Amino acid sequence: MEKINLIQVGFGRVGRAFFELLKEKYDYCSGHYGLKLELRGLVRSQGAIILSSTKRVLNPSYFATDDLQYLSDWIPAITLSDLLDEFSPGVVVDCTPSDLKTGEPGFSLMKEALAKGWHVVTASKGALANHPTELSDLARKNKVAIKASGATAAALPALDVGLYSLAGTEILAIEGVLNGTTNYILTRMTEGLTYNQALEEAREKGIAEPDSSQDIEGWDTAVKMILIANQVLGTSIKLNEVKVAGIQGISREVIDKTNSLEKVLKLFGKCYREDCASPWKVEVGLALLDYDHPLATVNGTNKGIIFYTDSMGWVAVTGGKSDPRGAAAALLKDIINIYFMNF
Ligand SMILES: NC(=O)c1ccc[n+]([C@@H]2O[C@H](COP(=O)([O-])OP(=O)(O)OC[C@H]3O[C@@H](n4cnc5c(N)ncnc54)[C@H](OP(=O)(O)O)[C@@H]3O)[C@@H](O)[C@H]2O)c1
Numbered sequence: 001m002e003k004i005n006l007i008q009v010g011f012g013r014v015g016r017a018f019f020e021l022l023k024e025k026y027d028y029c030s031g032h033y034g035l036k037l038e039l040r041g042l043v044r045s046q047g048a049i050i051l052s053s054t055k056r057v058l059n060p061s062y063f064a065t066d067d068l069q070y071l072s073d074w075i076p077a078i079t080l081s082d083l084l085d086e087f088s089p090g091v092v093v094d095c096t097p098s099d100l101k102t103g104e105p106g107f108s109l110m111k112e113a114l115a116k117g118w119h120v121v122t123a124s125k126g127a128l129a130n131h132p133t134e135l136s137d138l139a140r141k142n143k144v145a146i147k148a149s150g151a152t153a154a155a156l157p158a159l160d161v162g163l164y165s166l167a168g169t170e171i172l173a174i175e176g177v178l179n180g181t182t183n184y185i186l187t188r189m190t191e192g193l194t195y196n197q198a199l200e201e202a203r204e205k206g207i208a209e210p211d212s213s214q215d216i217e218g219w220d221t222a223v224k225m226i227l228i229a230n231q232v233l234g235t236s237i238k239l240n241e242v243k244v245a246g247i248q249g250i251s252r253e254v255i256d257k258t259n260s261l262e263k264v265l266k267l268f269g270k271c272y273r274e275d276c277a278s279p280w281k282v283e284v285g286l287a288l289l290d291y292d293h294p295l296a297t298v299n300g301t302n303k304g305i306i307f308y309t310d311s312m313g314w315v316a317v318t319g320g321k322s323d324p325r326g327a328a329a330a331l332l333k334d335i336i337n338i339y340f341m342n343f
Pocket of ligand 1: 009013123
């Protein structure tokens with residue numbers, strides 16, 4: 001039985017979901033994979049808890065309070081650096097916010113963790129979007145993995161398919177419907193709502209966040225697409241090189257026109273090149289899909305991705321939970337794959 005030390009950073013929606021999932025799956029992972037996933041520390045911006053083992057938090061009464069600073073294990077002065085030095089390397093689970101402009105706090109924490117020999121699994125997008133080469137070089141140099149399923153459409157297995165299932169084929173292009181909020185709004189508009197009604201409904205249902213501008217303006221799709229392209233194709237495309245248009249304020253007339261043309265309107269991310277000597281480009285914008293396009297039936301909060309290849313034809317994957325639990329499950333999957341599958 002292998003004991004894996006975990007340090008979790010961030011305890012918001014995804015962090016809480018990961019913590020709960022870890023408790024729920026602790027016995028399953030040890031029984032099924034022979035992996036004892038030991039949570040050694042949980043770091044927030046103002047302090048951390050240190051744990052002797054996950055077993056301690058499996059007791060439901062441990063978490064009777066919702067906030068870490070009321071727990072007896074809470075230590076305000078402790079930082080991630082202290083925890084990285086305290087325990088032998090395992091995996092840092094990054095659940096911190098995605099700042100697409102600076103890449104922080106993910107960039108600093110990932111750099112330190114990788115340099116100290118810890119694997120990193122991340123749900124945050126900013127660091128990899130801003131510093132793809134520096135982080136992958138550092139991981140390689142220290143012989144550790146940096147895995148970002150949680151940041152690239154989460155429960156939809158986009159990176160796994162591109163990296164492992166398509167090994168040996170040449171990928172010619174990638175297309176994706178990668179944002180659940182905008183896909184929900186477009187789906188509901190097709191069913192008769194106006195843009196404002198659909199957005200309001202998405203907010204009421206907790207699908208859209210109060211500030212959903214990154215989703216609506218297409219930046220979330222853009223960043224997911226470049227993270228996927230950079231890992232799968234080995235490119236180093238930056239967010240400022242991407243042509244991005246979103247769905248903001250789209251009118252009912254456009255949707256009605258789409259219906260009359262017997263097409264489906266999607267917010268679409270594309271990665272392509274003119275020919276094999278040209279550079280790869282990523283673009284995000286509204287696209288009219290034929291009914292028989294594999295992503296045309298990806299509706300509501302669902303997501304999908306399609307890879308066009310030279311020797312396997314096209315391969316599409318759709319579905320995957322689009323919420324914090326789905327993101328948490330993607331983080332757990334990445335940890336298992338590092339150790340059990342040696343990915
Ligand atoms: N929500 C989803 O469904 C979803 C799905 C896929 C991916 N993601 C990505 O997952 C990440 C987390 O999302 P979320 O919705 O859980 O965000 P959130 O609710 O805002 O939580 C962020 C957490 O990060 C902590 N944090 C911030 N700065 C920190 C620092 N310097 N050091 C340590 N901890 C720090 C915060 O702690 P304090 O409260 O103590 O400041 C908070 O606990 C984001 O990058 C997001 O893009 C989210």
